[in-house]
């Protein structure tokens with residue numbers, strides 16, 4: 626006889642606990658819910674049901690991947706961001722909770738009325754989608770130099786029924802011709818190549834979305850230096866960065882001639898986002 630759902634959950638939890646997972650019971654429930662195409666609540670309410678043969682077949686490779694350290698979001702294919710299920714594959718970074726601060730900091734300064742926004746290095750499209758959802762009157766341009774990422778971002782926009790975002794292949798500003806954005810937002814790569822954190826689960830995420838030269842500052846430096854040419858009068862730049870970068874990034878904003886510069890902290894109290902605007906005139 627096949628194991629029951631409850632028995633399978635216990636076995637899977639124990640296997641995951643001896644591996645890398647910090648949340649083995651939750652991971653087991655999420656994987657099973659995904660394989661069954663049911664909610665976690667359904668799984669927990671059906672512990673005594675017998676597992677079916679085809680489910681056992683589907684779930685074994687999912688569990689094996691998790692035991693190798695593959696992030697749960699790449700196994701289920703989704704991560705929630707701004708209360709939306711965002712499709713993810715190893716072509717895109719998995720949206721982080723701290724990036725919701727980037728979205729909030731952008732929304733806080735956006736003027737009322739129809740605004741024009743640019744999301745640089747959109748990846749899964751999570752940031753652009755959150756902004757579009759909150760500001761249906763805005764027009765957005767979301768760019769990435771990765772074609773594979775753009776495909777996923779477009780699929781996410783479609784799944785959310787969002788039609789106000791235009792997607793474009795561009796290495797930062799390279800293919801952009803508008804010069805009057807009200808706001809430019811970016812979560813660029815900012816991890817130093819020697820950072821030991823890169824040995825963890827993030828090793829499954831696209832390195833080009835994580836790692837930047839110059840102690841993680843090279844790409845931010847480019848973005849901040851080039852932004853003023855693409856912003857309209859009074860336009861804002863809002864950038865996510867590493868927790869040790871606050872002072873340097875705000876310095877770069879000042880060098881680029883920006884005003885109203887502020888470094889903002891994430892929920893862990895760490896410097897995570899810097900924003901500033903170019904003067905009105």
Ligand code: GLN
Pocket residue numbers: 721812813814815816827834835836
């Ligand atoms: N916050 C991510 C991490 O710690 C890095 C994201 C990025 O480089 N944009 O893994």
